[in-house]
Amino acid sequence: MKGRHLWFAALLFGSWAVAVSAFAAVPSATLLKAKQDAEGKGYVFLTSHDEIVARAKKEGKLRVFSSQEPPAIKAIASAFKQKYPFIDVQAQELIGMENYQRALTEMKAGFAKWDVNYLAADYYPEYLPYQKKFDILGMAEQGVLRMEPKLIDPVNRHVVAIQSNMQVVAYQRDLTSAAKVPDTWEGFLRPEFNGRKFALDVRPKAVAALVPLWGLEKTVAYARKLAAQQPIWFRGEQRLLISMIGGELGVLYGPNYKSFKLVQAKDSLKKLDYKVVEPIPARLTEAEAVLNMAANPYAGLLWLEFQASPEGQKILDDVDLAASIFSSGSVHEQLTKGKQVSVVAWEHYSKMGKYEEEIVGAFGFPRAEKQ
DSSP: OHHHHHHHHHHHHHHHHHHHHHHHHSOOHHHHHHHHHHHHTTOBOOSOHHHHHHHHHHHOEEEEEEOSOHHHHHHHHHHHHHHOTTSEEEEEEOOSHHHHHHHHHHHHHTOOOOSEEEOOGGGHHHHGGGBOOBOHHHHHHTTSSOSOGGGBOSSSTTOEEEEEEEEEEEEETTTOOGGGSOSBGGGGGSGGGTTTOSEEESSOHHHHTTHHHHOHHHHHHHHHHHHTTOOEEESOHHHHHHHHHTTSOSEEEEEEHHHHHHHHTTOTTOOEEEEOOBSEEEEEEEEEEEBTTOSOHHHHHHHHHHHHSHHHHHHHHHHHSOBOTTSTTOHHHHHHTTSOEEEEOHHHHTTHHHHHHHHHHHHTSOOOOOO
């Protein structure tokens, strides 16, 4: 009799467990509404992460073109393989304007053979029609994908900015003291910085990144005054940072923070230092999306999620100081906390080319001096 009771209880529990599992698998009304809204706008929306993984497992492959640094690509690919061992991932570096244009030409011609690609800011609107319209933002907001929604373009909801950069001022400690380095960008307009006292990049990403906070008119006016200071015009900040160690230059205006740290790590003489100057220019970078013609779109979706997840962002910080300013606890988030920041976020991302053109004109179309 006791055995029959146990058998009945087990049967009852099993039926209850199946019912609970089935109930749990049913998407909520909120999730179904988000899916309906996304599909009404032409986006693909999946209500289950397990379904994404299952589809990616069937695909089994992934090919990525990324403009990130090779160590970052390698580290992310290695960790991704550990998490999804059933996906054979091949991630390659693709950098340079010529390569970005070639990739765009191949997309337009229907010859593209990759699954995930970088969207160069200079050609951002041109890339968009050739990217698969996953509603990544909607799925992140609903918890289907584990990633910070701020990393996703709110208008083009299928594009993710994996990294960010911020600009600092670098200086040579034997030639310039920290006290003499300006605390604001307007400080470079003081008389003591006139006449080749600092180096300025002919591609003005640091100045252009001030537009979100200052506006274009004020920034262009500032650029004219900055050019009137007769700076040393250059191109290629890493090479110039290395030359600073030997005392060839005292102050470098606006290098990438991570570029500075990369060179500083090799500075055994401890000659280089930096200052965070406000407002801090910061930019979303490394925008990526799944190609519309991708053979493995769901593996590509997992790749984007992984990079933008807390796990992926930590890897990018550990390897390349490159995690997004919008990722909690990232190096950039910590450095800018409590400070005035001018962020080239999504509403400005596709306009950076125009901002830079205006500023180069205000500079007087300078050419880099031979290094």
